Amino acid sequence: MQNRYLVLTELFLPTKGGTAVWFDEVYRRLGGKEIHIVTADVPGAAEYDRDHPNTVHRLSLKRVPWLKPESLLMYLRFVLASLRLALTHRFDAIHAGRALPEGLVAWLVARLTFRPVVIYAHGEELTGWGRGNKYKAMCFALRHADKVIANSDFTRDTLVGMGVEPERIVMIHPGVDVERFRPGLPFQDLRDGLRLQPGAKLILSVGRLSRRKGFDTMIDCMPALLEAGLDVHYAVIGIGEDKDYLSRLVAERGLEGRVHLLGHVAMEDLPRWYNACDLFVLANRDIDGDTEGFGIVYVEAAACGKASVAGKAGGTGSAVLDGVTGFRVDAEARGELNNVLLMLLEDEQLCERLGTSGLQRARTALSWQAIAQRTSRLAPDQPMKPRPSP
Secondary structure, three states: OOOOEEEEEEOOOOOOHHHHHHHHHHHHHOOOOOOOEEEOOOOOOHHHHOOOOOOEEEOOOOOHHHOOOOHEEEEEEEEHHHHHHHOOOOOEEEEOHHHHHHHHHHHHHHHHOOOOEEEEEEOOOHHHHOOOOHHHHHHHHHHHHEEEEEOOOOHHHHHOOOOHHHHHHEEOOEEOOOOOEEEEOOHHHHHHOOOOOOEEEEEEOOOOOOHHHHHHHHHHHHHHHHOOOOOOOEEOOOOOOOOHHHHHHHHHHHOOEEEEEEEEOOOOOOOHHHHHOOEEEEOOOOOEOOOOOOOOOHHHHHHHHOOEEEEOOOHHHHOEOOOEEEEEEEOOHHHHHHHHHHHHHHHHHHHHHHHHHHHHHHHHHHEEEHHHHHHHHHOOOOOOOOOOOO
């Protein structure tokens, strides 16, 4: 029997980001045209949707600054399009990509059409809005969902703290395309492009250039690694608001030629960069509630057979199993991070053992096929009785 879902998500490919990849990878595996996805219209969408196995509906979801609230028109478009589809199709459930805006819309449409509603929670969106009206609306949507998908232990614990009943929470981690991200891909040209000498070590980070990702922390660790006698380079893949800040930091530390800010790389080259590195590092930290909910990049590195070092903030403990597939450190303690980096860069056997464990986990528990199977089993047949608001 085919799955029949109405999926509401503002983030969907070709929009960049791990969340957009997650929804695309899962729902294309769960069914065909009977799965309808309502999402934002973005550049390149028409071409991307043309051969997509699901039915994709694109809406203009831009905020309007002069409206109060500025997202009012976006909510109205989401509601009207979703309600029309729910009234004309026999969906098994309505899935929402986040609590806001999609979850609130999904809850309303689901209750009007007597269908169960499932909301994804990613972690970082739960902790950065204080306790104002947006937070209250988010709590309402999550507490009244039939199921909430938590991407990590951290996210699950945060949801419980927000008043979501534990029995309604289902843990499903993001996955990885193990056919695309795999060991054995050619990479020597990439190392040659950075002018790495034979035997040089390459540390890699991938992610949006924002402060909480900890790229600056890794740059600050480079002088100590070089002073220890290591021939080490650091490559960063990503774009974002911190580009100029990181460039200045590299210049101030005198690390030109050792730190490589690569910006955006071609999609087909990303798995090769993971293969090219000796160690993957993303020393994330919490900044005023802005934190890492999981970290798909750690799993991508693991699928390429690479050990990872992560910060302890947020939900990285579900992506990097401490002492098994890599290590988690207090990213605010430079000495602790330095010691772990030195240990791993000087012990190739340890790195290989951690990488092998991560690869096995990625291929079994974290392949997109495994994630899709878990998703297909979570929805109840009928909406649960809503929990009354406290």
